[in-house]
Amino acid sequence: MERNGDSAPLLVARGLGKSFGAVRVLHDLDFEVRQGEVLGILGPNGAGKTTLFNLVSGDIRDHAGEIRFRGRPLAGPPFRRARAGIGRTYQIPRPYAGMTTFENLLVAATFGGGMTEAQAYDHCARILEDCELSPRANTEAGSLTLLDRKRLELARALASKPDLLLLDEIAGGLTDDEGKALVALIRRIRDGGTTIVWIEHVLHALFAVADRLMVLNFGEKIAEGLPAAVIEDPDVKRVYMGVEA
Numbered sequence: 001m002e003r004n005g006d007s008a009p010l011l012v013a014r015g016l017g018k019s020f021g022a023v024r025v026l027h028d029l030d031f032e033v034r035q036g037e038v039l040g041i042l043g044p045n046g047a048g049k050t051t052l053f054n055l056v057s058g059d060i061r062d063h064a065g066e067i068r069f070r071g072r073p074l075a076g077p078p079f080r081r082a083r084a085g086i087g088r089t090y091q092i093p094r095p096y097a098g099m100t101t102f103e104n105l106l107v108a109a110t111f112g113g114g115m116t117e118a119q120a121y122d123h124c125a126r127i128l129e130d131c132e133l134s135p136r137a138n139t140e141a142g143s144l145t146l147l148d149r150k151r152l153e154l155a156r157a158l159a160s161k162p163d164l165l166l167l168d169e170i171a172g173g174l175t176d177d178e179g180k181a182l183v184a185l186i187r188r189i190r191d192g193g194t195t196i197v198w199i200e201h202v203l204h205a206l207f208a209v210a211d212r213l214m215v216l217n218f219g220e221k222i223a224e225g226l227p228a229a230v231i232e233d234p235d236v237k238r239v240y241m242g243v244e245a
């Protein structure tokens with residue numbers, strides 16, 4: 001059954017486009033993300049998935065088309081969009097290397113989330129626990145293992161209390177057990193009311209959580225809908241999985 005099929009759209013994109021010089025990376029893309037859903041984004045390398053996140057998060061602000069969040073046009077630099085309720089992770093984790101894990105979260109909660117230090121302290125302690133990072137609270141972020149840097153990337157995005165969370169390939173390189181723990185955590189985040197868009201190549205992780213999928217190829221949408229239907233789509237099989245339909 002489709003969850004949240006009738007809920008209001010939280011994010012609406014119309015006619016989105018982006019080129020780098022002569023290279024067209026996104027073209028005339030329309031999509032919506034409904035309040036409370038998990039939308040999975042699939043597509044081959046270079047399809048434009050991360051660029052799409054960069055447009056929503058404000059890392060790239062020069063583009064064609066319009067993005068509306070809660071009915072209002074999205075504008076401004078990333079920290080303004082974080083304050084408005086948009087959190088994201090980066091494919092290559094970007095911790096503040098000179099700070100501890102906990103300090104990284106405090107910066108995100110106060111700067112991105114607009115909390116006072118007292119509010120941020122309790123909030124971040126809970127997130128550390130949820131993300132299994134409590135034992136690393138006082139570890140300098142630059143010396144964390146890859147897995148812990150990924151956990152920190154997610155924890156930092158959560159610290160700013162996003163209403164919309166953009167996850168960019170966070171499941172790669174995890175063991176089966178770590179992948180299951182990640183899926184359980186993402187479900188808990190969703191159950192807490194956060195809307196999620198998740199770009200992921202690890203299909204079984206995405207399938208365990210996503211309510212809907214959107215598939216991109218060469219910057220255009222080639223399929224969208226319930227996961228079971230999308231994965232059977234002949235274009236998706238041909239383009240994404242290299243299977244002749």
Ligand SMILES: Nc1ncnc2c1ncn2[C@@H]1O[C@H](COP(=O)(O)OP(=O)(O)OP(=O)(O)O)[C@@H](O)[C@H]1O
Pocket residue numbers: 020023025043044045046047048049050051052091
């Ligand atoms: N800042 C940039 N300048 C020039 N080209 C860029 C820039 N950012 C992305 N590109 C190009 O845009 C295309 C789409 O990149 P993007 O990272 O959005 O793809 P993706 O679908 O996220 O791929 P992957 O699955 O490999 O992460 C690629 O060809 C990439 O080289």
